[in-house]
Amino acid sequence: MHTHHPGEVTRMTQTVAVLGTGKIGEALLSGMIRAGWPASALLVTTRRADRAAELRTRYGVDAVTNADAAKRADTLILAVKPQDMDRLLDELAPHTSADRLVISAAAGITTATIENRLPPGTPVVRVMPNTPVLVDEGMSVISGGSHATAGHLAHTEEIFGGVGKTLRVPESQQDAATALSGSGPAYFYFLVEAMTDAGILLGLPRAQAHDLIVQAAIGAAVMLRDSGEHPVKLREAVTSPAGTTINAIRELENHGVRAALIAALEAARDRSRELASGNG
Numbered sequence: 001m002h003t004h005h006p007g008e009v010t011r012m013t014q015t016v017a018v019l020g021t022g023k024i025g026e027a028l029l030s031g032m033i034r035a036g037w038p039a040s041a042l043l044v045t046t047r048r049a050d051r052a053a054e055l056r057t058r059y060g061v062d063a064v065t066n067a068d069a070a071k072r073a074d075t076l077i078l079a080v081k082p083q084d085m086d087r088l089l090d091e092l093a094p095h096t097s098a099d100r101l102v103i104s105a106a107a108g109i110t111t112a113t114i115e116n117r118l119p120p121g122t123p124v125v126r127v128m129p130n131t132p133v134l135v136d137e138g139m140s141v142i143s144g145g146s147h148a149t150a151g152h153l154a155h156t157e158e159i160f161g162g163v164g165k166t167l168r169v170p171e172s173q174q175d176a177a178t179a180l181s182g183s184g185p186a187y188f189y190f191l192v193e194a195m196t197d198a199g200i201l202l203g204l205p206r207a208q209a210h211d212l213i214v215q216a217a218i219g220a221a222v223m224l225r226d227s228g229e230h231p232v233k234l235r236e237a238v239t240s241p242a243g244t245t246i247n248a249i250r251e252l253e254n255h256g257v258r259a260a261l262i263a264a265l266e267a268a269r270d271r272s273r274e275l276a277s278g279n280g
């Protein structure tokens with residue numbers, strides 16, 4: 001008896017192209033290969049020939065032109081910067097057809113903007129992934145455009161679900177999701193960097209300070225994910241009466257760290273909105 005994973009048939013018969021293979025494009029490509037996509041079903045496009053050669057060697061995938069990718073691939077994943085999207089859509093439009101699924105990972109760019117530039121009826125899905133897709137702990141936030149069916153969304157989840165979690169949201173929430181989740185890892189890296197500096201100030205060697213903070217981050221992250229407890233409860237459990245932690249917390253409050261984070265994520269959301277209007 002054979003048991004078929006519903007995704008298997010799709011995977012064997014579908015070609016997926018990653019257009020623009022920079023940081024997020026390559027992260028996704030490597031994740032798809034780890035998740036079992038055959039290299040023969042994957043195409044990439046790049047701006048530079050040496051980059052194409054590098055990706056061919058590293059992953060065994062074919063590097064082609066954007067026009068060829070549009071002709072050959074069933075699913076096109078657009079992973080160029082929002083500022084480069086206009087030009088990419090110009091290159092694709094004459095060669096693609098409405099039976100292609102177009103997935104955009106670009107911050108800010110709406111499905112309507114992409115639909116308007118491609119053959120009428122083209123299904124478009126907007127996804128905001130993040131770089132932890134590199135370690136299969138990504139978060140990909142997904143919204144369908146006006147021609148995206150349940151099947152298109154499921155196919156998108158199959159691709160991005162191989163490298164982490166997925167969540168569907170209405171497209172009106174994508175700018176917020178970008179601020180929280182797309183940019184989110186950067187805030188944690190920033191905190192680790194700052195706290196490692198603090199360790200230096202307190203006299204620890206940099207490597208030890210780094211390791212202590214990273215392990216605190218991992219421990220805290222796993223507890224946040226697995227304990228089912230509210231973050232306030234978890235923090236209270238660390239904060240002993242008249243102890244060390246409360247002294248640190250008072251300084252964080254004095255320096256407005258909570259308000260700073262709220263303002264920071266609001267600024268990221270606003271920038272995502274600006275990028276929608278092609279504001280380089």
Ligand SMILES: NC(=O)C1=CN([C@@H]2O[C@H](COP(=O)(O)OP(=O)(O)OC[C@H]3O[C@@H](n4cnc5c(N)ncnc54)[C@H](O)[C@@H]3O)[C@@H](O)[C@H]2O)C=CC1
Pocket residue numbers: 019020021022023024025045046047048066079080081082084087088091105106107128129130131182183
């Ligand atoms: N870096 C991140 O954490 C995340 C990035 N994104 C989105 O992913 C997109 C790419 O971001 P990054 O990977 O950080 O930038 P990146 O600059 O590393 O990658 C973009 C790549 O696209 C290539 N490119 C540009 N125009 C091209 C064209 N016409 N044909 C072929 N290749 C072309 C560039 O040479 C570059 O390698 C952006 O739209 C960004 O909003 C989304 C989620 C997270």
Ligand SMILES: O=C(O)[C@@H]1CCC=N1
Pocket residue numbers: 107178182183
């Ligand atoms: O910084 C950016 O614009 C991209 C989108 C989300 C993460 N990186």
